[in-house]
Amino acid sequence: MLAPKDETQHIDLLVLPETNLILVASVVEPLRAANRIAGKALYDWDIFSPDGNAIETKSGIPIPVAGHFRPQKETSPLFVLSSYNWQAYTTSHLRMQLSQTARHREVMAGIESGSWMLAETSLLDNCSATTHWEDFEDFTAAYPQITMVRERFVIDGKRITTGGSLPTLDLMLELIRRQHSYSLALEVSRLFIYEQERTRGDLLQVPAIGNMRILDARVGAAVKLMEETVDAPLTLTRLARRTGVSARHLQDLFQETMGVAPHAHYLALRLNAARRKVIETRADFADIAAATGFNSSSAFSRSYRAHYRESPSETRRRLKLKN
Numbered sequence: 001m002l003a004p005k006d007e008t009q010h011i012d013l014l015v016l017p018e019t020n021l022i023l024v025a026s027v028v029e030p031l032r033a034a035n036r037i038a039g040k041a042l043y044d045w046d047i048f049s050p051d052g053n054a055i056e057t058k059s060g061i062p063i064p065v066a067g068h069f070r071p072q073k074e075t076s077p078l079f080v081l082s083s084y085n086w087q088a089y090t091t092s093h094l095r096m097q098l099s100q101t102a103r104h105r106e107v108m109a110g111i112e113s114g115s116w117m118l119a120e121t122s123l124l125d126n127c128s129a130t131t132h133w134e135d136f137e138d139f140t141a142a143y144p145q146i147t148m149v150r151e152r153f154v155i156d157g158k159r160i161t162t163g164g165s166l167p168t169l170d171l172m173l174e175l176i177r178r179q180h181s182y183s184l185a186l187e188v189s190r191l192f193i194y195e196q197e198r199t200r201g202d203l204l205q206v207p208a209i210g211n212m213r214i215l216d217a218r219v220g221a222a223v224k225l226m227e228e229t230v231d232a233p234l235t236l237t238r239l240a241r242r243t244g245v246s247a248r249h250l251q252d253l254f255q256e257t258m259g260v261a262p263h264a265h266y267l268a269l270r271l272n273a274a275r276r277k278v279i280e281t282r283a284d285f286a287d288i289a290a291a292t293g294f295n296s297s298s299a300f301s302r303s304y305r306a307h308y309r310e311s312p313s314e315t316r317r318r319l320k321l322k323n
Contacts (some may be wrong), residue, residue: 002107002155005179011045014069016082016089021057023081023112026165030172033188034180039279039319042180050094058084071101078105080114095121109160111168118159119143129161130154182260183268183307218243219257222250226266230273233293236262271307274300278312279319285312
């Protein structure tokens with residue numbers, strides 16, 4: 001699931017008892033949101049427990065499961081989720097099952113304390129990894145064969161680890177970006193994650209993408225300008241001037257903090273706004289094009305198809321048939 005994919009991506013989740021409810025939601029909810037925004041099933045998933053019983057989370061709210069974990073020769077990515085008391089549930093039988101299934105899985109992820117379980121099964125040997133900050137030193141001492149990195153999440157080949165619930169959200173945004181587009185990851189992020197600060201009495205809301213956590217104030221100002229001028233996009237030179245830096249420096253700042261060039265983020269904002277209008281309204285495409293800064297319907301349609309792999313009319317037709 002680390003490369004672009006056209007068909008539905010299936011994911012298996014092995015969730016241990018005493019896992020935080022928010023940790024499970026941090027994996028599942030971005031995928032659900034991606035499906036909703038795309039208007040089709042980009043992702044589906046099954047949740048399993050070690051014994052087939054509903055998972056008792058730390059909040060006392062049980063999570064239904066598809067059954068007990070029975071690894072055969074499945075190749076779908078496996079996410080192993082755990083929060084508290086992982087040692088009590090990591091039996092020798094479960095370690096054997098994880099070792100067996102690792103032979104076939106395209107990706108295995110240790111989510112929060114799930115990283116300990118992968119380490120216990122030698123599935124992180126000679127890899128880079130991370131875990132919750134409270135456990136970082138103990139983990140480092142316990143597994144010297146693993147290169148520990150103080151990052152929110154780490155992707156090292158076929159192994160993934162995260163340091164908690166919000167870092168897991170960051171991971172899911174990054175996976176959505178890699179498989180589909182920056183535009184989709186941005187729109188999902190706007191539903192869940194906002195960095196908030198006070199500016200001139202206004203609440204500035206800036207989405208986080210992937211492992212981006214702390215925005216440069218100048219990038220934040222530029223993003224706010226972009227959001228305010230979706231219908232009449234500013235040139236890079238004007239954006240930079242109003243932000244107080246040179247155009248070249250703004251490009252560099254965007255690349256460092258957002259991972260994309262300014263024009264890519266600007267276009268993603270405009271196309272996401274356009275797609276919402278395509279899906280949620282009956283407005284003419286010419287009106288949508290004008291409202292999102294495109295100088296013609298044909299220019300809008302070309303850009304829309306390049307990003308979403310279908311035309312605006314195909315989107316409406318497909319969703320109409322689905323409903």
